[in-house]
Amino acid sequence: MSEAPFPNVAVIGLGLIGGSIGLAVQEYMPGARVTGWDADADVRCVAGERGLAHAVPEELADAVADADLIVLCVPVRAMESAAAALAGKIKPTCVISDVGSCKQSVAEAIARALPGQPVVPAHPVAGTEHSGPEAGFATLFQNRWCILTPGKDSDPQAVERVSAFWANIGATVDTMAPDHHDLVLAVTSHVPHLIAYTIVGTASDLEEVTRGEVIKYSAGGFRDFTRIASSDPTMWRDVFLSNKQAVLEILQRLSEDLSAMQRAIRRDDGDALFDHFTKTRAIRRSIIEEGQDDARPDFGRSDHSSVGDGAANEGGSGL
Amino acid sequence: MSEAPFPNVAVIGLGLIGGSIGLAVQEYMPGARVTGWDADADVRCVAGERGLAHAVPEELADAVADADLIVLCVPVRAMESAAAALAGKIKPTCVISDVGSCKQSVAEAIARALPGQPVVPAHPVAGTEHSGPEAGFATLFQNRWCILTPGKDSDPQAVERVSAFWANIGATVDTMAPDHHDLVLAVTSHVPHLIAYTIVGTASDLEEVTRGEVIKYSAGGFRDFTRIASSDPTMWRDVFLSNKQAVLEILQRLSEDLSAMQRAIRRDDGDALFDHFTKTRAIRRSIIEEGQDDARPDFGRSDHSSVGDGAANEGGSGL
Structure with a gap:
């Protein structure tokens, strides 16, 4: 040392x-x-x-x-x-x-x-x-x-x-540079958290689907969002207000992309959906290769002493 | 047996x-x-x-x-x-x-x-x-x-x-009932997958932030989305086209809620953000209590033989 x-x-x-x-x-x-x-x-x-x-x-x-x-x-x-x-x-x-x-x-x-x-x-x-x-x-x-x-x-x-x-x-x-940091983090952290907070809220406010049902069937994908939507509220309020410009900029782009997906679904444009979904798969693979996540069933925990360090998001999703 | x-x-x-x-x-x-x-x-x-x-x-x-x-x-x-x-x-x-x-x-x-x-x-x-x-x-x-x-x-x-x-x-x-199933799953699975696919696409299309940077700093929250955005493209294309009405309905509500968050950030309405973030935390807790996810560092793997079964989304996020 x-x-x-x-x-x-x-x-x-x-x-x-x-x-x-x-x-x-x-x-x-x-x-x-x-x-x-x-x-x-x-x-x-x-x-x-x-x-x-x-x-x-x-x-x-x-x-x-x-x-x-x-x-x-x-x-x-x-x-x-x-x-x-x-x-x-x-x-x-x-x-x-x-x-x-x-x-x-x-x-x-x-x-x-x-x-x-x-x-x-x-x-x-x-x-x-x-x-x-x-x-x-x-x-x-x-x-x-x-x-x-x-x-x-x-x-x-x-x-x-x-x-x-x-x-x-x-x-x-x-x-x-500080401003570049703020933009990178808006993409990789701040907007993902905001989306997670939003979707968890949307789901819990529905009249037709009870909160109990949402919780019961969360293993279908919803669960992945709830983890980051349970982070510290004070910290995150401050983040969004302090990195306002970058967060709003990325949110705007995301809204446009979401509209394009919505449009593809409404028009039965299966090819557009398929192409998009294929592209995002490659990004996941890169994250695992970069060592920022782990695809193994035990999340690689057997290899190192680090517990709860974030090397761990695999497991069920799918259907 | x-x-x-x-x-x-x-x-x-x-x-x-x-x-x-x-x-x-x-x-x-x-x-x-x-x-x-x-x-x-x-x-x-x-x-x-x-x-x-x-x-x-x-x-x-x-x-x-x-x-x-x-x-x-x-x-x-x-x-x-x-x-x-x-x-x-x-x-x-x-x-x-x-x-x-x-x-x-x-x-x-x-x-x-x-x-x-x-x-x-x-x-x-x-x-x-x-x-x-x-x-x-x-x-x-x-x-x-x-x-x-x-x-x-x-x-x-x-x-x-x-x-x-x-x-x-x-x-x-x-x-x-089949129609109720389709609505419940639109909320708990289909729309979360669509959002994950969208945000991963948005991030990889930015000019100001390289794809390498997105991958490198994905542990800040983005990573959680990439897991479900790497699911089978054919399967998911079919899901969105087959459950069109319910997916579009939930997407519409989500867009409205996202606009409300965007508005709160733009107007510096910290209280609205804080209240929303506090509510979503409680939902996370219920999912863990219901046994559909696990908060322990080893994801409860020591308790049962099920590997990669989805009882596993804890670990890093946060900042």
């Missing part, structure tokens, strides 16, 4: 992601000390009991005073006030990072709250549909991507250290 | 579902003999090698002559010709069933092709995204629903025997 890129790490917000970072630092970065803090006293209490960090002090100042890296793990729209609360309590050299799913708005918010402080925004593309201080686990980031979106004036050395930090806890690091 | 409800079973179409039925009969119905047939000689060859049935003769007539139950396992729009091909080759008492995902159109097609023959349409709500004679396995129907949609003039004894057949190979049987 190489030397820890930051001797003292502080994690603000001890939900699924923050808690997992705390556990991962303790597991994979023996040289580092990690402190944790959460605005919610109950969360601090559970975090202390589960040992999500070496220490979970009552006062924010005590959690961050010695920190060389602070990772903000709060909903996207809470980033600015979380950063502002650090003012006057931290070392001037302390690097501020975060785990927000939208990068442009978050980078601006942190810069506003802590002018002059070194900032390296990050987004680990990992998670589960569970949330809260009970949900984290040390292997969450194994074999997952973490995207850094440094600004033009980011200190290259700080970027390198944050990159090493994520690599140490198992992630593969990539770098991207 | 009780006595087999049908001593001789013939399965027509040896893909995922037909092959699984053949294997399940051999595994769980020791008193019964099962023959298999497929219009494709290559499929018959693989089926013979894998032992999907006790016998896979070259001629259809040889596969069905002694049958007391014939299960048609072909795409929905191929049901009529598959049934017509049986005329003159089967016993007058032989019960005809099928596994189509649309019941109204299929029941009509079979009745047209084989007037006077006893028919009990069925739909096992089970499957995987894999297809073909290599895809089937004996435990596919364990803990899954099978919906029977008998007509008004169906022989009650035949219905009871078909019900016992499915129960013997692991399914829980339910009965429903």
Whole structure:
């Protein structure tokens, strides 16, 4: 194990992601000390009991005073006030990072709250549909991507250290411009979540089909959507409002494509449907080849220690 | 093990579902003999090698002559010709069933092709995204629903025997009117598949985001859609064309709900988003309680022998 890129790490917000970072630092970065803090006293209490960090002090100042890296793990729209609360309590050299799913708005918010402080925004593309201080686990980031979106004036050395930090806890690091990140994530994450939330709502509002029937027969495909539609509501509300332009842009394209499918069905255009369905099959194959999902019946769990890390969406669907 | 409800079973179409039925009969119905047939000689060859049935003769007539139950396992729009091909080759008492995902159109097609023959349409709500004679396995129907949609003039004894057949190979049987079945499945299966196919297509057509990026970052949620968007294209083309009215009706409602979400995002209406997202979470919980999915890290696989049976969609999503 190489030397820890930051001797003292502080994690603000001890939900699924923050808690997992705390556990991962303790597991994979023996040289580092990690402190944790959460605005919610109950969360601090559970975090202390589960040992999500070496220490979970009552006062924010005590959690961050010695920190060389602070990772903000709060909903996207809470980033600015979380950063502002650090003012006057931290070392001037302390690097501020975060785990927000939208990068442009978050980078601006942190810069506003802590002018002059070194900032390296990050987004680990990992998670589960569970949330809260009970949900984290040390292997969450194994074999997952973490995207850094440094600004033009980011200190290259700080970027390198944050990159090493994520690599140490198992992630593969990539770098991207913030606006491009927001568009890529709108496609691969934000709009899929919105669609899942919508279809689950549509199904539960029908008069002709009871909610019990929807639940009973969900194995036909619906079930796949409900998993991501059970993710944390506060986090997702913030994501959609913060990445508004990109989300609306992708949604608009999706609506047009959906209309084309609707039209093909109405006109009995079987060839158009068949061609489309054949194309999407190839994309699935690429995702499995890329190692971002697994087609085996045991989801490849026998190969590695990572549990609940997202390498797992196979199983029934079909009819 | 009780006595087999049908001593001789013939399965027509040896893909995922037909092959699984053949294997399940051999595994769980020791008193019964099962023959298999497929219009494709290559499929018959693989089926013979894998032992999907006790016998896979070259001629259809040889596969069905002694049958007391014939299960048609072909795409929905191929049901009529598959049934017509049986005329003159089967016993007058032989019960005809099928596994189509649309019941109204299929029941009509079979009745047209084989007037006077006893028919009990069925739909096992089970499957995987894999297809073909290599895809089937004996435990596919364990803990899954099978919906029977008998007509008004169906022989009650035949219905009871078909019900016992499915129960013997692991399914829980339910009965429903064909038109209600088609609406329920439009919601729980057909429209979710159409949405998944659409969104995967939209993502792969973007100019600003490469297909490689979509694949790389798919763990953010997109991945969940690609699984069902890789199901058999012929089967799904037929489903959408055969259950047109119900699919278009549900699609229309979904479009309206999607517009409402779009509007909430555009107007920064965080409360509307939060309320909606909170509601859908409860539905997810019900699906897990109902046993149609599993929230545990190992997907409950340690509890039962069923592999790839659909009890498995947990894992990463989240951010």
